Structure formats: C-alpha cells, structure tokens
Amino acid sequence: MAWSDTKEKLMSLAETTEVDRIEIVGNGIVQVREATTITKDGEFFARKFKRWVLTPGQDLTGQPEKVVAQCQAAWTPEVIAAYQAQVAAAAAGPGQR
Amino acid sequence: MTDKAVSALTSLTGANTATGDLLYIVDISEAAAADRSKKITAEELQNYVKKFPATIGVGGATPAASGAGISFPATASASSDANTLDDYEEGDCSSSIAIAGTTSAGSATYSSKSARYVKIGAMVTVYGYLSWSGHTGTGFMEISGLPFASNAQVALHPTAAIGYPHNISLTAGNVVTAFGAPGASTISLYQYPTGGGANSAVPMDASGDIMFSITYSI
Numbered sequence: 001m002a003w004s005d006t007k008e009k010l011m012s013l014a015e016t017t018e019v020d021r022i023e024i025v026g027n028g029i030v031q032v033r034e035a036t037t038i039t040k041d042g043e044f045f046a047r048k049f050k051r052w053v054l055t056p057g058q059d060l061t062g063q064p065e066k067v068v069a070q071c072q073a074a075w076t077p078e079v080i081a082a083y084q085a086q087v088a089a090a091a092a093g094p095g096q097r
Numbered sequence: 098m099t100d101k102a103v104s105a106l107t108s109l110t111g112a113n114t115a116t117g118d119l120l121y122i123v124d125i126s127e128a129a130a131a132d133r134s135k136k137i138t139a140e141e142l143q144n145y146v147k148k149f150p151a152t153i154g155v156g157g158a159t160p161a162a163s164g165a166g167i168s169f170p171a172t173a174s175a176s177s178d179a180n181t182l183d184d185y186e187e188g189d190c191s192s193s194i195a196i197a198g199t200t201s202a203g204s205a206t207y208s209s210k211s212a213r214y215v216k217i218g219a220m221v222t223v224y225g226y227l228s229w230s231g232h233t234g235t236g237f238m239e240i241s242g243l244p245f246a247s248n249a250q251v252a253l254h255p256t257a258a259i260g261y262p263h264n265i266s267l268t269a270g271n272v273v274t275a276f277g278a279p280g281a282s283t284i285s286l287y288q289y290p291t292g293g294g295a296n297s298a299v300p301m302d303a304s305g306d307i308m309f310s311i312t313y314s315i
Contacts, residue, residue, distance in 0.1 A: 021172065027280050029246040033188070035171065045162045047171070049188030051214065051244035053282045090278035090285075 014039045022070045027086055028056035028079040030071050032063075056083035186216040193242030194225050196232060197283070198301040202241065203234025209306075214244045216315075221245050224310035226261075230303065237298035238265075240275070240284040240309060247313045249280025255313030257284045263306035265299065273299060277313055284311055 021033035034050045054060070057080040060068045137145075152160035154168040161168045173184035194212040196205060212225025223243055240257075247255055257275040267273060271288035274296070278285065286299040 025246045025249075025280075027246070027249060029280075029282055031245055040162070043162075044159045049186060050192065051188055051190045052193030053242055053244060053246065055282065086280060090281055 012041050019064050024074050028083050030054040032067050056080045182218050190214050190244040195241050196229050197239050197241040198234025198236040200236025201234055203232055205229040205232035219314050222312045226308045228306040232303045234301045238286045238301050243282040245315045246282045247277050248315055257311035259309050261308035265302050265305045
C-alpha cells in the first residue's frame with residue numbers, strides 16, 4: 001500500500017477538556033460540569049462529563065478561573081449566611097441529632 | 098397495508114396488529130410519505146426500517162457517533178410538560194464525593210474514592226465507593242459532593258442506601274441508614290436500634306469504607 005493511501009486512512013483524533021457548564025442553584029450551590037470532547041477528523045465523536053459542586057463559602061483553591069469568578073459573584077455574605085443557616089437547620093434532620 | 102407488512106411491523110416494533118397505524122409508516126419512511134395510500138410490502142418495510150439512523154439527536158443535539166440511541170443537547174432544554182423526557186446525562190463525580198464532618202469537614206487519605214451519576218429528566222442517581230483513613234473531620238458523618246443539589250421545594254428527604262458500611266463505629270445494636278437534605282448536595286448518615294426507637298447521627302469515623310447509592314429529584 002502506498003504511503004499516500006495509508007495517510008488517507010489515518011484518523012485525526014483530538015481531545016479537549018473544558019468547564020462547559022456552571023449552574024448556580026437558588027441557595028448558592030454552584031454545580032460545575034467539565035466536558036471532555038473527542039473529535040475525529042474535526043467532527044464530534046464522543047463526550048464524557050465530570051461534575052462537582054461547590055457550596056457557598058467553600059474554599060475555591062484549585063478551581064478554574066471562570067468558576068471562581070461565578071462563585072465570587074454569587075456568594076454574597078447574605079447568600080453564605082443563608083446557606084449556613086440552611087445547613088444548620090438540615091443538621092437537625094427529620095429525627096434527632 | 099398488506100397483512101404481511103403488518104406482520105412484519107409487529108415483529109419489529111411490537112405494534113398492535115389490529116390497528117396497523119399507517120401514520121407510523123409515514124413517520125418512518127420519507128418514500129411512503131408521498132403517498133399514504135400506497136401499499137407496501139413486508140420487504141419494503143424491512144428496507145425502510147434498515148434506513149433508520151442508529152442515533153438521533155433531539156433539540157439540535159449532534160447524534161452520537163457510536164452505539165444506538167437518543168442524544169439530548171449538552172445543555173438541557175427543560176420542558177414544563179410532565180410527560181416529556183428532556184434530559185439524559187451520565188458522568189463521573191469522583192473528585193467531588195467525600196466523607197465530611199458536620200462541624201469541621203476535614204480531610205482524609207482515600208484508598209478508593211469513586212462515584213458516578215446518571216441523570217434522567219429530573220431524577221439523579223449517584224453511586225459510589227469510598228475507603229478512607231486518617232480523617233480529620235469532626236462532628237457527625239456525611240457524604241458530601243453530590244453532583245446536583247436536590248430539589249429544595251420538595252419537603253421530602255431523598256433516602257440513600259448504604260450497602261457496605263465497613264469498620265464504621267455505631268452504637269451497639271444499631272444499624273446504619275442515610276438520607277439527603279432538600280436543597281443540599283450531601284447525604285447524612287444515621288443509625289437506629291434494631292428493635293426500634295429513636296435514631297441518632299453517626300459520629301465521624303477516622304477510617305472506614307462505604308458503598309452507597311441515592312436517587313433524588315432536582
């Protein structure tokens with residue numbers, strides 16, 4: 001088989017990873033989704049997701065810049081205080097702690 | 098439609114032979130759509146079905162390049178219709194899931210820390226395995242980092258299953274149970290006496306293993 005024929009049969013696979021969704025829930029919880037997309041010859045081929053959550057007031061060390069920016073915008077002192085109150089209320093649970 | 102064609106359709110789709118709904122044929126066949134009165138043979142029907150794409154995209158989604166199924170948009174387009182399935186997503190949430198203390202979350206060394214999720218419409222199922230040691234958290238024990246906050250509007254606590262509580266200290270004669278709080282992304286661990294009685298929270302344990310699953314609405 002000629003080299004040119006072989007070359008034509010080679011696929012071009014590329015993988016990109018990016019935070020593609022930042023969802024802010026009503027109580028300030030931030031849901032982050034990271035998408036790893038694989039393209040074959042420039043066309044979409046497959047995608048995988050990874051998710052994590054950040055709660056109001058949580059340490060943002062190591063988070064992507066755009067996630068930090070959204071969290072800082074959403075997490076006002078009032079939001080953090082309200083979330084902490086919610087957590088404290090939930091800690092009582094439906095039963096006895 | 099001929100009886101033979103109806104029979105073929107039934108074998109392919111499980112459709113009711115009594116109705117032989119021609120609209121179904123029109124939907125799946127561009128060729129037949131031009132003439133609804135056209136009689137098609139079983140062979141023609143088989144050929145139409147073979148032309149179905151393995152994957153279809155809804156809402157502008159690019160159909161998956163592998164397997165067979167329905168591809169939803171990467172960003173869900175939520176429907177207010179209670180009869181509409183508007184989203185499907187599966188993925189990994191291992192980096193987020195952790196054992197945490199309620200007073201001080203703390204940190205630990207994990208020999209296993211893995212979890213995955215599947216979201217179908219408004220329902221999310223998360224399942225995982227955590228094995229930890231040297232935890233510095235204090236207070237009561239919880240599993241933190243669910244990939245979606247649960248529905249805060251529903252005054253129902255989503256219940257979780259702890260299928261493998263290993264080396265977790267409990268009060269003598271108690272068994273472990275767990276639930277999530279509305280609007281939160283955590284699972285609280287509780288224990289209750291085998292003979293019945295009041296439950297109590299499970300104190301933080303510096304080491305242990307837990308396999309869990311939880312299904313909840315968002």
